[in-house]
Amino acid sequence: MGTENDKLVRMVNIQKFFGEVAALRGENFEVGYNEVVGLIGDNGAGKSTLIKILTGVYTPDKGEIYFKGEEITYHSVERARELGIETVYQERALGEQQALWRNIFMGREMTTGLGFLQVKKAKKETEKILKEVIGFTAAGLTPDSIVGRLSGGEKQGVAIARALHFKAELIILDEPTMALSLSETKKVLNFVKEVKEQGRSCVFITHNIYHVYPAADRFVVLDRGRTVGEFEKKDVSLEELVDKLYLVARTGEIS
Amino acid sequence: MESLSPSLTRKRLKDYLKLNEFRLQWSMFAVLVAVLAVFIIGSPRVFLGSSIYYSFMSTIPFMTIMALALTPVIICAEIDLSFPSIMGFAAWVFVSLSALTGNPTLALVISLITGLLAGLLNGILVVKVGVPSLIVTIGTMFLWRGLIMVCSAGVGKTLVPVKGTILFKSLVGRIGGVVPAQALWAVALAFLFWLILNRRKLGSHIYFTGDNIESARMMGIPVNKVKMLVFAQLGFFAAFAGILASLEVLYYWPTLGEGYLLRTIASVFLGGTSVFGGMGTIFGTFVGCVIIGSLEAGVISIGLTGFWTQLIYGLVIVISVGIHSILRKRA
Numbered sequence: 001m002g003t004e005n006d007k008l009v010r011m012v013n014i015q016k017f018f019g020e021v022a023a024l025r026g027e028n029f030e031v032g033y034n035e036v037v038g039l040i041g042d043n044g045a046g047k048s049t050l051i052k053i054l055t056g057v058y059t060p061d062k063g064e065i066y067f068k069g070e071e072i073t074y075h076s077v078e079r080a081r082e083l084g085i086e087t088v089y090q091e092r093a094l095g096e097q098q099a100l101w102r103n104i105f106m107g108r109e110m111t112t113g114l115g116f117l118q119v120k121k122a123k124k125e126t127e128k129i130l131k132e133v134i135g136f137t138a139a140g141l142t143p144d145s146i147v148g149r150l151s152g153g154e155k156q157g158v159a160i161a162r163a164l165h166f167k168a169e170l171i172i173l174d175e176p177t178m179a180l181s182l183s184e185t186k187k188v189l190n191f192v193k194e195v196k197e198q199g200r201s202c203v204f205i206t207h208n209i210y211h212v213y214p215a216a217d218r219f220v221v222l223d224r225g226r227t228v229g230e231f232e233k234k235d236v237s238l239e240e241l242v243d244k245l246y247l248v249a250r251t252g253e254i255s
Numbered sequence: 256m257e258s259l260s261p262s263l264t265r266k267r268l269k270d271y272l273k274l275n276e277f278r279l280q281w282s283m284f285a286v287l288v289a290v291l292a293v294f295i296i297g298s299p300r301v302f303l304g305s306s307i308y309y310s311f312m313s314t315i316p317f318m319t320i321m322a323l324a325l326t327p328v329i330i331c332a333e334i335d336l337s338f339p340s341i342m343g344f345a346a347w348v349f350v351s352l353s354a355l356t357g358n359p360t361l362a363l364v365i366s367l368i369t370g371l372l373a374g375l376l377n378g379i380l381v382v383k384v385g386v387p388s389l390i391v392t393i394g395t396m397f398l399w400r401g402l403i404m405v406c407s408a409g410v411g412k413t414l415v416p417v418k419g420t421i422l423f424k425s426l427v428g429r430i431g432g433v434v435p436a437q438a439l440w441a442v443a444l445a446f447l448f449w450l451i452l453n454r455r456k457l458g459s460h461i462y463f464t465g466d467n468i469e470s471a472r473m474m475g476i477p478v479n480k481v482k483m484l485v486f487a488q489l490g491f492f493a494a495f496a497g498i499l500a501s502l503e504v505l506y507y508w509p510t511l512g513e514g515y516l517l518r519t520i521a522s523v524f525l526g527g528t529s530v531f532g533g534m535g536t537i538f539g540t541f542v543g544c545v546i547i548g549s550l551e552a553g554v555i556s557i558g559l560t561g562f563w564t565q566l567i568y569g570l571v572i573v574i575s576v577g578i579h580s581i582l583r584k585r586a
Contacts, residue, residue, distance in 0.1 A: 102462070
């Protein structure tokens, strides 16, 4: 497992119960520096619970969380964001009726000393983000475009670009491709590559292995509240991974 | 922005023309021009003279000030039905204290604070207790109106002693002998509201709270505070409008505020503010108020009887919100 400082995030022996139901039973989960982790599992496997603990939404009943080797004793959504852990939820990331520039700076508006919005600066920054991170200018989008006019994949892109712009170290994508078409899914995967190129880390949550395989470095398979398998992409082909997932679904064991 | 390439600037202009906001604002402006044109053709003697416009400037601002303050509430996807009652109650506080203490300025301050607290009460009930704003404000609408009736025993009060004070002149005096001061207040407040919605953090937070409250919360916007604030400020400005309206006629009627509710709400919707939240402009609300506020006088001066006014209100409102919906679908 290496020393503690090797990993960006280490979650050790995490347990979480909802009443009598064990959502997580002693789960260990790690994300390395500049690593894209595909977190795979069926509905109810514990993916969301695990991520909500990491992002401070839930408090674990037991277990420790380390970020850059330091234990997080008090955890909250605000604390997670301060640390640089940013979650991109599919439908809930953006204000649909607002302009792009407002969305990029949502909740983190730039103001002058007198408290006035720096609209010009915000639009200019948005323009830069569109061009450099998303490569959107070709699509005819400008900082004044209303977000509701963007496609599903583009919206994910904006949310990811926003996280990158604000120096998120770890970007968590919760089912980012669920309602998307093939070409839109491809766009999202390109954004994930961008995260990797910028030296940040990413957790890609999905139950669709075909969507995550091209983008991830490592796969963690969760079933009924615990990890049943971890694979480096270099060690496993897509076909092998799919076979293993079928096995998990049938028997609850990976081999 | 000088560093942009010309093609991008063109694209941006095109984008701007496509904006809902922009289209809605100008479509409403067109409705206003059309309405005025009908009045001018129907009654050129009245509508080409200046006195009707001075008269508008003295009557429309009361509703306008409340409509401006109601706009952020509706942008937050909330509603308030109690502001006309708050208007009446706060004005009663003003009139009573002013008679009691002989100090109208003190009475003004306390009345405004009363309005603010009454609005805040709505906000607290909505945010902390979790009652939907439609229901809460039906309750507080009766509450404040009932309190007026109990306190005043249904009897009005004169404000004649206040006439001639600096306060009176600066709130409802005639600037240069002709322009009603309340019109300048309405314009100044419109600018203030525009500034807040478009150039302040708070404005951004109001739009996002109404647009997508979950994502707003997740991005660290204090949505509960924003909602309480928008309700509180509406109470404050309803009180202000109540004071102005009472001073204008130098008399307090316990029924003050009745008749404002639906016309004020209609003005806001006429101006293109979405009932679903997240969208709305001050320019639109302002134009909406001028349309609604000028209809009654216009209908009568073009020779129709007063029986026609409601029908014309109905037509203008239905046609305008129809235009909004069509424009929104296309964008």
